[in-house]
Amino acid sequence: MSKPTPLSGFPELLPAQRAIERSVIASLSRTFELHGFANIETRVVEPLDRLAKGGEIDKEIYVLRRLQAEDAADDTGLGMHFDLTVPFARYVLENSGHLQFPFRRFQIQPAWRGERPQEGRYRQFTQADVDIVGQGELGFHHDVEVMRVMVEALAALPIPPVSFQFNNRKLIQGFYRGLGIADVTEAIRVIDKLDKLPADQVARQLIERVGATPEQAQRCLDLATIRVADTSFVERVRALGVEDELLETGLAELAAVVEGCSGAGGERVGVEANLRIARGLDYYTGTVVEIYMTGYERLKSVGGGGRYDALADDGKTTYPGVGVSFGVSRTLLPLLADGVLVGSRSVPSAVLVAVTDEESRPASTDVAQRLRANGVPCEVAASPQKFGKQIRFAERRGIPYVWFLTDDGHEVKDIRSGEQATADPDTWTPPDVDLHPQILIKEQQ
Amino acid sequence: MSKPTPLSGFPELLPAQRAIERSVIASLSRTFELHGFANIETRVVEPLDRLAKGGEIDKEIYVLRRLQAEDAADDTGLGMHFDLTVPFARYVLENSGHLQFPFRRFQIQPAWRGERPQEGRYRQFTQADVDIVGQGELGFHHDVEVMRVMVEALAALPIPPVSFQFNNRKLIQGFYRGLGIADVTEAIRVIDKLDKLPADQVARQLIERVGATPEQAQRCLDLATIRVADTSFVERVRALGVEDELLETGLAELAAVVEGCSGAGGERVGVEANLRIARGLDYYTGTVVEIYMTGYERLKSVGGGGRYDALADDGKTTYPGVGVSFGVSRTLLPLLADGVLVGSRSVPSAVLVAVTDEESRPASTDVAQRLRANGVPCEVAASPQKFGKQIRFAERRGIPYVWFLTDDGHEVKDIRSGEQATADPDTWTPPDVDLHPQILIKEQQ
Numbered sequence: 104m105s106k107p108t109p110l111s112g113f114p115e116l117l118p119a120q121r122a123i124e125r126s127v128i129a130s131l132s133r134t135f136e137l138h139g140f141a142n143i144e145t146r147v148v149e150p151l152d153r154l155a156k157g158g159e160i161d162k163e164i165y166v167l168r169r170l171q172a173e174d175a176a177d178d179t180g181l182g183m184h185f186d187l188t189v190p191f192a193r194y195v196l197e198n199s200g201h202l203q204f205p206f207r208r209f210q211i212q213p214a215w216r217g218e219r220p221q222e223g224r225y226r227q228f229t230q231a232d233v234d235i236v237g238q239g240e241l242g243f244h245h246d247v248e249v250m251r252v253m254v255e256a257l258a259a260l261p262i263p264p265v266s267f268q269f270n271n272r273k274l275i276q277g278f279y280r281g282l283g284i285a286d287v288t289e290a291i292r293v294i295d296k297l298d299k300l301p302a303d304q305v306a307r308q309l310i311e312r313v314g315a316t317p318e319q320a321q322r323c324l325d326l327a328t329i330r331v332a333d334t335s336f337v338e339r340v341r342a343l344g345v346e347d348e349l350l351e352t353g354l355a356e357l358a359a360v361v362e363g364c365s366g367a368g369g370e371r372v373g374v375e376a377n378l379r380i381a382r383g384l385d386y387y388t389g390t391v392v393e394i395y396m397t398g399y400e401r402l403k404s405v406g407g408g409g410r411y412d413a414l415a416d417d418g419k420t421t422y423p424g425v426g427v428s429f430g431v432s433r434t435l436l437p438l439l440a441d442g443v444l445v446g447s448r449s450v451p452s453a454v455l456v457a458v459t460d461e462e463s464r465p466a467s468t469d470v471a472q473r474l475r476a477n478g479v480p481c482e483v484a485a486s487p488q489k490f491g492k493q494i495r496f497a498e499r500r501g502i503p504y505v506w507f508l509t510d511d512g513h514e515v516k517d518i519r520s521g522e523q524a525t526a527d528p529d530t531w532t533p534p535d536v537d538l539h540p541q542i543l544i545k546e547q548q
Numbered sequence: 549m550s551k552p553t554p555l556s557g558f559p560e561l562l563p564a565q566r567a568i569e570r571s572v573i574a575s576l577s578r579t580f581e582l583h584g585f586a587n588i589e590t591r592v593v594e595p596l597d598r599l600a601k602g603g604e605i606d607k608e609i610y611v612l613r614r615l616q617a618e619d620a621a622d623d624t625g626l627g628m629h630f631d632l633t634v635p636f637a638r639y640v641l642e643n644s645g646h647l648q649f650p651f652r653r654f655q656i657q658p659a660w661r662g663e664r665p666q667e668g669r670y671r672q673f674t675q676a677d678v679d680i681v682g683q684g685e686l687g688f689h690h691d692v693e694v695m696r697v698m699v700e701a702l703a704a705l706p707i708p709p710v711s712f713q714f715n716n717r718k719l720i721q722g723f724y725r726g727l728g729i730a731d732v733t734e735a736i737r738v739i740d741k742l743d744k745l746p747a748d749q750v751a752r753q754l755i756e757r758v759g760a761t762p763e764q765a766q767r768c769l770d771l772a773t774i775r776v777a778d779t780s781f782v783e784r785v786r787a788l789g790v791e792d793e794l795l796e797t798g799l800a801e802l803a804a805v806v807e808g809c810s811g812a813g814g815e816r817v818g819v820e821a822n823l824r825i826a827r828g829l830d831y832y833t834g835t836v837v838e839i840y841m842t843g844y845e846r847l848k849s850v851g852g853g854g855r856y857d858a859l860a861d862d863g864k865t866t867y868p869g870v871g872v873s874f875g876v877s878r879t880l881l882p883l884l885a886d887g888v889l890v891g892s893r894s895v896p897s898a899v900l901v902a903v904t905d906e907e908s909r910p911a912s913t914d915v916a917q918r919l920r921a922n923g924v925p926c927e928v929a930a931s932p933q934k935f936g937k938q939i940r941f942a943e944r945r946g947i948p949y950v951w952f953l954t955d956d957g958h959e960v961k962d963i964r965s966g967e968q969a970t971a972d973p974d975t976w977t978p979p980d981v982d983l984h985p986q987i988l989i990k991e992q993q
Binding site for chain 1: 550551552553554555558559560561562563566567569570581582583584585586587588589590591592593595596598600606607608609610611612613614615624626627628638639641642643644646647648650652653658660662672687689690693862863894895896897906909913916920923924925926927928930931941944945
């Protein structure tokens, strides 16, 4: 074997970084479970006819074939999932007889897309999804609930502040309809370009492509520029003078979501109504959200989701859902690469038990077992080098304590301060902060 | 979408079963981390030239191609890993400059093999591997250490008793060499058939294929039938009258492993020297182990591993390793299918907070938040049905408690006993046993 090189788009983490990722995943899971969401894990493959729907994403799907299949074209008919929504919808249909609805689940797994790798976009990436799915119907209050869960979940993470930007498809559609715009879908598609084009060009396209009058176009732009951190958007939309029943429902729903999520994440999570968020064209039917991270706006959204009135459908029953997805890899990998998040050590060990000589290794192993009995992660030195070398062995791994067996008994040294004291392996524990690896958060570069 | 059917060889779990799998994975991780093993996760793909080595397994490798690649034969050159050893070896080589050796890692991930599915064998399956790898050299004491960690890890799991059956390749090779058998490799291959063939046929093959004399064949069989739960095998091997330096090293190593592991797992883990364990032909160079589960001998081993003097090699440096792998899917899926392990509930929620009417939902949500602040997982009822229906809603999910807001204040009902009492949402917590889903272990069928 020659020395291998990394594979573009398939990032891997060193142990200290992986400890951060695991801690983030554990924290997300903890919040989701406190809210009663059950974890599931789906297989990584789906039949191709469920994955490939003729959309843009199709060409990014990885298809599996057996290495020594007779014919290179002899595929298994299976592709790797490119998100967690498609497999979740399939899981719900397949197991509907065994699930209790509304079914509340979270799922934290990798997905795969054969796209061009860039910062925040990888060929293998981990996502964390929470969804609530109903059988036949699903009350609107679940929109507030699931969004609030993600607000709390991200507030608990050691990442820069994030902002949840909410909108509602009923609000947009109702507004356009009330305004007299015929092709609502095309209008949304054009307004979605506000990211890339100046407002006057967007207005011109509304007139040319959607057949809007200049006044209608202006009001579409007026709507899209409303962005507030409270429910004052309701009055501002009403001031635009459009009347529509669906618009009223959308306004009420969006107000409930903004109100229900505000403050749930403390100072570190912003909650806004941003009336130009559309989140693609199909699929969503009510609440929509995009999540952005302060200082990392270049990544575009680090998460998003919304309400879909037909997450799944087996011909007899429709399963409406509402959910939100957080890009674990998209968020963490740039933070790790930039040195914003640093792990305090590369091993779980809080203590290195020194070895005096090979003959007394069993005594050192015994100390380690007694420390472990109290939940202290530790390891025994690999070889009976001079104590100075063993201390450096610990230092290189970031292990804060070294334990010595001396003729007089036991001593433990904090190798950061140099402080050394006698200790009893049956009762000694380090301060809580030293028990497990810590995540050090540095000022952003 | 029509109702989907399960995909053979790609098992998935219902939420209550998945809770068991997660709890098992958490328990394994806890033990590994107490012993200072760092977790890593490798990407699911490897370049084909690292995976396909011309062996039997090659035809089971899944290869990736992009769905809309120009040509069906236009593969990515990537295949999915079929174990965790190949990616680990590659990871060590790739990151050798950033790792501290001996490097102690655990890895719990799926692997994929396109083989015919059967009980205990799946196309996607999860394994838990612990290994220690050195740079240039790795002391023998790490053999004892890593095996002991797995003994402790399995002892902590809610599974039937397991048995670790150890042998040592140096012992076998030294014995055969000392006996005067020229083709040691072929002799091991023949002895390995003792599982399937009667002893006299194996003896005949030793004579015919390996060129052994009848007396040599008999002594090979004598060695292979030694199986004891202590170090008395040393005397029994010596009694066979073969002398060889490598044999002596092997005897000493095997005795140290058996001694070091005995008792580490209490009553629930057996530790034996079983001198016919060979574990394949190549690769291993010292300690070898197979793990069997009581009552599930039909699964063959549920784990195994050993010492390999060249886990990886980059042309300049050799990386010896010792490790052991536990088949999480292979073990758990049959136990779940047989109803030996049953989850106590399908949701994390310990409490369902009832809703009196839609108007007072915020009051119920507030109670839930106060319970969560004390670490009590809970959920709010989906709709303000009659209380009897809300209790059945909880019952179907296995949620043990329902919380009511009455005119007089708060009351919590244990729906199993029917007992109901006033409670304060800021201080009430359920008994520990009810806080999280439990694993119920039934008598084996």
